Amino acid sequence: MNTTVAEKIPFWLDPKKRAILFQIMVIAGIGLLAFYLVSNTLFNLKKQSIATGIGFLQKEASFEIGETLIPYSAASSYGRAIIVGTLNTLRVAFIGIIITVILGAIVGIARLSSNWLVSKSAAVYIEVMQDIPVLLQLFFWYAIFYESLPSPRQALNPFAGLFLCNRGVAFAAPASHPAHPYMLFSFFAGCVLVYLLRRWAKSRQDETGKSFPVFRVSVGILIAFPLVIWVGSGAPMEMDVPELKGFNFKGGMTLSPEFMALLLGLVLYTAAFVAEVVRAGIQSVSKGQREAAMSLGLRPPLVMNLVILPQALRVIIPPLTSQMLNLTKNSSLAVAIGYPDFVSVANTTINQTGQAIEGVALIMVVYLIFSLSTSTFMNWYNKKVALVER
Amino acid sequence: MKFSKVSIAMMAALVIFAGAAMAGETLDAVKARGHLIAGVNGEVFGFSMPNEKGVWNGLDVDTARAIAAALFGDADKVKYTALTGVQRLPALQSKEIDVLCRNTTQTLTRETINGLNFARVNFYDGQGFLVPKKLGVKSAKELGGATVCVLPGTTTEMNAADFFRSNGMEWKPVVIEQTSELNKAFFAGRCDCLTSDASQLAAHRTVAPNPDDYVLLPEIISKEPLAPVVRHGDDQWYDIVNFTVMALIEAEELDVTSKNVDEMLNSKDPKIMRLLGTTGGMGKALGLDDKWAYNIIKQVGNYGEIFERHVGKNTKLGLARGLNDLWTRGGLMYAAPFR
Numbered sequence: 001m002n003t004t005v006a007e008k009i010p011f012w013l014d015p016k017k018r019a020i021l022f023q024i025m026v027i028a029g030i031g032l033l034a035f036y037l038v039s040n041t042l043f044n045l046k047k048q049s050i051a052t053g054i055g056f057l058q059k060e061a062s063f064e065i066g067e068t069l070i071p072y073s074a075a076s077s078y079g080r081a082i083i084v085g086t087l088n089t090l091r092v093a094f095i096g097i098i099i100t101v102i103l104g105a106i107v108g109i110a111r112l113s114s115n116w117l118v119s120k121s122a123a124v125y126i127e128v129m130q131d132i133p134v135l136l137q138l139f140f141w142y143a144i145f146y147e148s149l150p151s152p153r154q155a156l157n158p159f160a161g162l163f164l165c166n167r168g169v170a171f172a173a174p175a176s177h178p179a180h181p182y183m184l185f186s187f188f189a190g191c192v193l194v195y196l197l198r199r200w201a202k203s204r205q206d207e208t209g210k211s212f213p214v215f216r217v218s219v220g221i222l223i224a225f226p227l228v229i230w231v232g233s234g235a236p237m238e239m240d241v242p243e244l245k246g247f248n249f250k251g252g253m254t255l256s257p258e259f260m261a262l263l264l265g266l267v268l269y270t271a272a273f274v275a276e277v278v279r280a281g282i283q284s285v286s287k288g289q290r291e292a293a294m295s296l297g298l299r300p301p302l303v304m305n306l307v308i309l310p311q312a313l314r315v316i317i318p319p320l321t322s323q324m325l326n327l328t329k330n331s332s333l334a335v336a337i338g339y340p341d342f343v344s345v346a347n348t349t350i351n352q353t354g355q356a357i358e359g360v361a362l363i364m365v366v367y368l369i370f371s372l373s374t375s376t377f378m379n380w381y382n383k384k385v386a387l388v389e390r
Numbered sequence: 391m392k393f394s395k396v397s398i399a400m401m402a403a404l405v406i407f408a409g410a411a412m413a414g415e416t417l418d419a420v421k422a423r424g425h426l427i428a429g430v431n432g433e434v435f436g437f438s439m440p441n442e443k444g445v446w447n448g449l450d451v452d453t454a455r456a457i458a459a460a461l462f463g464d465a466d467k468v469k470y471t472a473l474t475g476v477q478r479l480p481a482l483q484s485k486e487i488d489v490l491c492r493n494t495t496q497t498l499t500r501e502t503i504n505g506l507n508f509a510r511v512n513f514y515d516g517q518g519f520l521v522p523k524k525l526g527v528k529s530a531k532e533l534g535g536a537t538v539c540v541l542p543g544t545t546t547e548m549n550a551a552d553f554f555r556s557n558g559m560e561w562k563p564v565v566i567e568q569t570s571e572l573n574k575a576f577f578a579g580r581c582d583c584l585t586s587d588a589s590q591l592a593a594h595r596t597v598a599p600n601p602d603d604y605v606l607l608p609e610i611i612s613k614e615p616l617a618p619v620v621r622h623g624d625d626q627w628y629d630i631v632n633f634t635v636m637a638l639i640e641a642e643e644l645d646v647t648s649k650n651v652d653e654m655l656n657s658k659d660p661k662i663m664r665l666l667g668t669t670g671g672m673g674k675a676l677g678l679d680d681k682w683a684y685n686i687i688k689q690v691g692n693y694g695e696i697f698e699r700h701v702g703k704n705t706k707l708g709l710a711r712g713l714n715d716l717w718t719r720g721g722l723m724y725a726a727p728f729r
Contacts, residue, residue, distance in 0.1 A: 048483065048505030048622045064551045064563045074551035139571070146580040166579050167537060246535040247582050248562070257580065258564070335542075338566040338575070347476045348542045348565070354504035356480045 041357065056353040057082070063348055065340045067256055078349050085345030086366060092259065092341065093328040093370070096266045100327060101320070103267060104274025111279045122275065129272035135333050138265040142337040145257035152248055161241050163249060168256040170242035170249040179233035183226040190225040194218040258339035262331065270327045274320060281316035282308060313385045321378035325371050332367075342366060416620070416627035417461075417677055420488055425467040428454035429487035432472030433569040435593040436701040437493055437513075446470050450491040452696045453512050453618055455689070457489060457634045460682040465689040474567050475544045479504055482619060489631055490619040493587065495545045500619075508617040509632040510639070512693075514713035514722050516610035517549050518588035520595060523605050525582060530609040534559035539572050539581035541565070549612040550585050573597060583607075587614050589701065589709060596706040630676050636725035637683040640665055641692035643716055643725065648691040651684060664728050672728055683728075693723060 011017040045052050057079035064074050069087045072080060110122040129137075146166045150156060155165035161172030174180070201212040230236070242252035285308050293307040294300075334341035343363060350359035420426055430438035430450055438448040446468075455465040473481050473492060482490045483505060493515070494500075496508040519530050519538075527533065530553070540547050542565045554561045564581050566572040576584040577598050584591065588610060595601045618635060620628050641647070644662050646654050654662055663669040666687075667680035674680060690696065697714060701707045715721025 045505075049502065050483065050505040051503035062551055063547045064554070064561065066563050066565065074548075074555055143574070143578075146575055146578045151579050247533075248535055248537060250535075335567050336571065338564045338572075340565060344542065344565060344567075347567075348547065351476045351479065351542070351544075352499075352548065354479060354483075354499070356483070 045357075050354060052355070052358070054358055056349075056355055056358070059353075061349070061352075063352065065345065066338070067259065067340055078353070081345050081349065082342070082362070085340060085342040088340055088345075089328075089331055089334075089342040089370075092262055092266070092331050092334070092339070096263055096270070096327050096331070097324050099263075099267045100270045100274055100323070103271040104323075105278050107271060107275035108278025109282070111275060112282060126272045126275050129268055130276075132269075134265060134269045134330055135336060137269055138261060138333055138337050141264045142257065142261035145261050149257075152244055155244070155249075161239065161252070163242055163244075165249075166257060167248050168254045169260065170252050170254045172239045172241040173253045174236070175238040175240040177233070177236040177238070179229060179236060182233070183229045186225040186229050187222065190222045194221055197221075256339070258334070258337055261337055262334050262339045262341075266327050266330055269330070270323055273323050273326070277316055277319045277323065278312075280319075281312035281314075284315045285311045310385065314382075314387060317378060317382040317385060321375055321382070324374055324378070328370050328374065329367065414624070414626050414677065416488060416624045417630065420461060424462075425469050426454065426458045426461060426489070427469050427471060427487045428457070429473045429478055429481050429490040429492055430454065430470050431492045431569070432470070434493065434590050435596055436589070436705060436707045437593065438470070438472075438491070447700065449513060449696055449700045450493060452690050452700070453491045453635065453638075454489065456638060456686045457618075457631060459685040459689045460630065460634050460637070460676075460678055463679065463681065463685045465685075474569075475541050476567060479506070482506065482621060485621070488620075488627075493590065493616045494619050495614045496617050497545060505622045506619050507622055507628045508615075508619050509628065510635040510725070511615040511617045511722070512635050512638075513589065513616040515587040515589050515614035515616055517546055517585060517612040517614060518591055518610050519583045519585050519607040520576075520591040520604055521583040521607060522579075523603055527583075527607065530607045530611065531557060531559075533561065533583060535561065536582040537562045537564060537580070539564050539566070539576040539584045541569060541572060541586065542567055544586075545612070545614065546586050553611045569594075587616070589707070592701075592707045592709060626677055630678065633676060634686065637665065637686055637728075638690075638693040638696065639716070639723045639725040640728055641683070641687045642694040642723070643718065646687055646692060647695055648687055648689070651687045655684070661728065 011021070042052065058077050060074075061076055061078045061081040062074050063081070065072055065081060065084050067088060068084045069091060070080075070084060072084045107122045107125060110118050111126065113119045113122070149164055149166040152163075152165045152167050155163040155170075157163055163170040197217065198214055201214045205211055240251050242249040242254070244250075289307055289311065290303060293303040298306065331341055332343040335344040335347060338344075346359050346363050350356050353359070428451075430446070430448075432438055432440070434448070436448055438446065438450040440446050451468075451470070454468050454470070458468045459465040461467070471481065471487050473487075473490075478490055478492055478494065479500070481487050491512075493513065494508075495515075496511065500506050501508060519533065521527050533554075534557075538550060538561055540550055540563050547563070547565070550561075550563070564572075564575065566575060573584070573594050575581065576594075584594065586594070588606065591606055595604050595606075598604055618631050620631050640661075644659070644665065646662060646665065651666070655666055655668060657663065657666075657668075660669065664672055666684045667673055667682070670680045672680065673682045676682065679685075691699070694716075697711065698704065701709045703710065711719070711721060713722045715723060717724040
């Protein structure tokens with residue numbers, strides 16, 4: 001019999017134990033470094049008697065913000081000012097991402113067009129926009145807006161209810177009416193119904209093979225629901241038309257030059273990258289797939305929807321996510337052209353309270369939340385479109 | 391993310407390099423380095439701006455040069471760091487600069503929770519409004535509903551909010567961090583008016599496409615005592631900066647100028663003898679050479695000379711002395727006795 005007595009190996013020669021030891025040492029090292037940095041910072045802040053903590057968020061901000069989505073005045077707190085800034089960032093990022101994806105997809109597909117002029121125009125657009133730093137583009141668009149448009153008193157009025165001037169674009173909006181919240185609610189109800197309809201249509205097709213015109217019916221539902229409420233409540237037609245009062249337009253809706261310049265700059269810049277991502281995705285699907293689909297007798301839109309896109313999306317989604325994150329992060333360049341985004345408001349807060357460390361930490365946390373939630377959503381979507389291996 | 395990177399770098403600097411501040415530490419560090427690092431604006435004509443040859447010029451620049459002259463006997467031993475309104479205080483707190491000479495207003499919160507010490511005021515200012523003449527506005531009280539261009543991170547931003555609030559007027563701020571970009575937007579008509587310290591508005595007007603198209607409104611809505619700033623915790627360094635400013639004022643009061651300072655060395659006036667170090671002891675008390683004030687006046691001039699050279703009647707700014715005149719002539723410039 002083999003009676004091998006377990007030889008005692010010293011722990012520094014045992015790779016497993018050694019690995020654990022090293023990990024403990026690294027963790028302890030990081031912990032010590034963090035402790036040193038934090039305690040040293042606190043010590044020095046105290047020494048220079050600089051205030052610490054996040055108590056300042058409740059204090060009165062006493063500065064004004066140019067554009068707000070929620071009620072805000074100089075008498076509001078720093079905390080509210082930061083929420084206003086965060087919403088402004090989300091506003092430009094959300095609208096920007098949607099337009100970027102649409103524009104990027106169009107340019108990306110145009111880049112592959114067999115029409116020489118279309119594909120070359122798309123190529124020129126991509127090369128030019130990718131190669132100019134986004135900050136310069138923002139300055140350019142901003143200057144275009146305030147240099148080329150007239151003052152409010154000489155505002156351009158291409159048609160009733162729309163005014164273009166260097167204070168922004170003012171346009172008529174429906175005057176507020178009690179029916180509006182109900183219309184919005186019915187729209188959301190429509191969305192839920194459309195979702196259920198899609199599931200039903202899919203399962204019916206799986207069972208019986210009969211298809212259902214989901215798209216047309218969905219559009220119909222989404223338009224009809226609010227329309228019925230609108231007509232039912234007496235079809236309120238009254239419009240809130242902007243009017244020149246004193247220095248500026250009052251009433252209606254206004255988009256500021258800062259917002260438009262930022263949106264335009266970010267969209268045009270990021271769309272160039274998205275276009276390349278889309279082109280790469282479509283080209284990654286082999287030619288044989290298209291030919292096979294067509295030989296089955298599918299019409300070109302169906303070939304695109306059922307065969308090419310589902311495969312292309314697998315390649316497109318991950319880099320598209322990073323472009324969305326880029327757009328969100330680049331929106332912090334707003335501070336250069338005066339759009340009151342989150343960073344701009346946070347900077348002012350830091351400067352007036354003198355609490356740079358808390359302020360910068362707040363900036364980092366908020367951007368981390370933006371980025372993580374975008375990538376969580378996109379990862380979920382990516383899993384959905386990923387190749388299901390059976 | 392340009393600015394965030396800067397602030398993160400500043401935070402890192404604050405964390406890593408902020409050692410314990412001890413008396414004399416800043417002086418030793420500056421002497422060992424061989425030059426002073428002064429934070430300045432860099433975009434305000436008459437206060438701090440490089441000229442077409444790249445040489446820094448202005449009232450704030452000369453204050454920094456005076457400190458260098460006191461330290462090294464050489465006013466040229468200064469390096470300038472151009473800072474925006476938002477960057478300036480963290481830059482000082484994190485020891486990126488030794489002194490901030492950047493038209494910074496002395497306030498209670500900056501002295502306390504920001505951990506800063508303001509030296510003697512080197513310019514008394516107040517906030518005003520610059521408007522295009524064709525707007526036809528005669529008073530700031532008529533600005534209800536106006537769009538106002540303003541720099542972020544300044545007392546200006548809060549003063550404007552206070553002013554419109556207390557007068558029950560609505561307004562819309564356009565906040566742009568770079569002074570040059572802000573001016574461009576204002577002169578192109580993006581805003582109805584530009585608000586800042588009156589002296590700065592005068593300076594900005596000089597860079598307008600047509601300066602005569604713009605007019606300063608009569609209202610001055612705030613007190614802006616502008617002074618050089620240092621960190622809390624180094625009293626000796628604070629004394630040096632403080633008395634450098636006062637030496638400039640004292641020299642003007644005693645009629646000592648850069649031209650006559652050498653003759654004045656023979657003066658029998660005990661006040662002048664103490665200032666110029668003929669009677670020793672004053673420089674030693676500050677930890678400097680007894681010739682410190684002599685060097686300042688010889689190389690930079692007294693306060694009156696500096697004022698007239700950069701912002702006075704014969705410059706593009708054309709500012710009157712006003713509050714910035716000596717106390718003996720009805721102004722606020724007043725130095726503690728040198729004894």
